[in-house]
Amino acid sequence: MPPSVRRRAGDLLLWAVVAAPVAYAGLTPPWPRHAVALLAGSLALLGLAVALGRRWPLAALLAVVFGSLVDGNFVFAIPVFSYLAGRRSAGAGRVAAVFAAIAVAGTAVNLGLLGTNPETWFLLASVLLFAGVFPWLLGRMRRQQRALAEAGERHAEAEERERRAAVERVRLRERARIAQDMHDSLGHDLSLIALRAAALELAADLPPAHRSAAGELRASVAAATERLHDIIGVLREERSGSLRPAGETVAELVDGARDAGLAVDLRADPDGGDLPPLVAHAVHRVVREALTNAARYAPGAPVTVTVDRAGGEVAVSVVNGPAPDGPLPGPASHGSGLLALRERVRLAGGVLDAGPRGGGFAVTAHLPLTAAPAVVDADRPDAPGAGRSGGLAGSAGDGLREDGGSGRGPRDRAGDAARRLREARRRARRSLLVAFGAPAGLALVLALVYYPLATAGAVLDRSGYERLRLGAERADLGLPRRQADPPAGSAPGCEFYTDGNFPFAEPTWRLCFTDGRLVSKERIAQ
DSSP states (O other): OOHHHHHHHHHHHHHHHHHHHHHHHHHSSSOOTTHHHHHHHHHHHHHHHHHHHTTOHHHHHHHHHHHHHHOGGGGGTHHHHHHHHHHHOSOSHHHHHHHHHHHHHHHIIIIIISOOOHHHHHHHHHHHIIIIIHHHHHHHHHHHHHHHHHHHHHHHHHHHHHHHHHHHHHHHHHHHHHHHHHHHHHHHHHHHHHHHHHHHHHOTTSOHHHHHHHHHHHHHHHHHHHHHHHHHHHHHSOOSSSOOOTTOOHHHHHHHHHHTTOOEEEEEOTTOOOOOHHHHHHHHHHHHHHHHHHHHHSTTOOEEEEEEEETTEEEEEEEEOOOSSOOOSSOOOOSHHHHHHHHHHHHTTOEEEEEEETTEEEEEEEEESSOOOOOOOTTOTTSTTTTOSSSOOOOTTSOSOSTTTTOOOHHHHHHHHHHHHHHHHHHHHHHHHHHHHHHHHHHHHHHHHHHHHHHTTTBOOHHHHHHOOTTOBGGGSOOOSSOOOOOTTOOTTEEEEBOOOTTTOOOOEEEEEETTEEEEEEEOOO
16 A cells, blocks of 8 residues: 555544544434534534644644534543654644643632632643643653654665675775785786896897897786786776776866766866876766766756866865755665775865755865875774775765765774664653653642632631531531532532541532521541
8 A cells, every 4th residue: 555545544443433432422412502513613613623733733732732622522532642742743842831721720710700610610720731841741752662663764774885885895905915916026027027038139149030029028018017907997996887988087077977968067277288197087076076966866857077287286076965856766875985985085185064955965075186195004993995996985875875865884884873773872862751750750749739719718627616616606606618519419518618628628528508507517538
């Protein structure tokens, strides 16, 4: 089932669940006036809340809270949307502010305007706490648990990448050693052969035919030495696809990118002249990798290539705009292309900078024209470019971006993943404590607020109760100005007072009057 269809089916099921209590109450007699319109409006409001729930979960929660002012059956939907708000909301500040505003406004309306008794206010506040705040905290805890699981997966992936990178470094270091051994042994032997051939070619007593054969041998050895150098270069630096065409310029590279459909604007210095071979190779590599990056991550975006030679250095930059339709599909890049490019520029004595710019991406390199190239320690496995001649291996398909184009290696990414995992674990533990500790704390605060409201002017202590005499006029008893809420099913003509028991100040004394005289008094069993 496609995700969009699954989401719509889930929303429809959610609407049916939260609408069931409202619909049942609306379809059950007796029917009040405008019952049909009220039911239709309630169901439409629930549908609106479900529709808003994925994108604006807080607005959906507010919709059902306001609906409870008209129809008390909306209270069954409040826990559901509170939980979803916790699952779907990234931050907690706005939701907490909304709950606080509802509590303050509800208290002011009920106690200040409507004159609601404290017991009813306490009941409404408890509904807000256990039907609103507690489910929201559970949803937030579930969100943190999901984030913890995702962080664990990323950490495992980062560790696996680091393991593969370590294996690759060992493999490349061994390749470099093999290449160096071949160069040292075969190159030395071939040089000796060429030297002996040259000596034979110059020998005065050698017949012309043999001298010609010696010259051919010397030329063959020189060609073999050159081929050996090329083979070792390929062994030291892996490349996906074909090698760079001999003598290919940046302009030809840009023309090839244009032929492939990339919108490229080349701005090259007309007086730049020829560049040193190592610098020219580095410039070509920067442009090639950056164009590959633009084609993969910003297809259809305009690209500007600038090559400027001035002040003893050459500056090359490749800048692409934002992607109109997003990156091309494919596996995630591990940033090896950028690592290879950075090392290639470093070996040429330059520096490379790459990162987002203006909604797109920019790759900039500055290379000196006369500086000596940097040296790579091929025996150090953790060295950038270890075991490679002329830079890290990085194919055009590697891409340049990961983690915002920072170019950090697998160890850095593994460290970031471990740090994110620790942070996710800390947030999950904190959410668990808050989810169960906050309701208990809020309930205690609620009881502390409710107690003075319930006892104000309604407390009859034991000594005052003992002084009451049967048959006395009520007006002469000096009773508190306010009674406690009577228990259900109380007989008429009786009054109830509390002794101030904590935390709910339940009725303690029952006083019954006939014709304004006290005829009975008793303590209510609690």
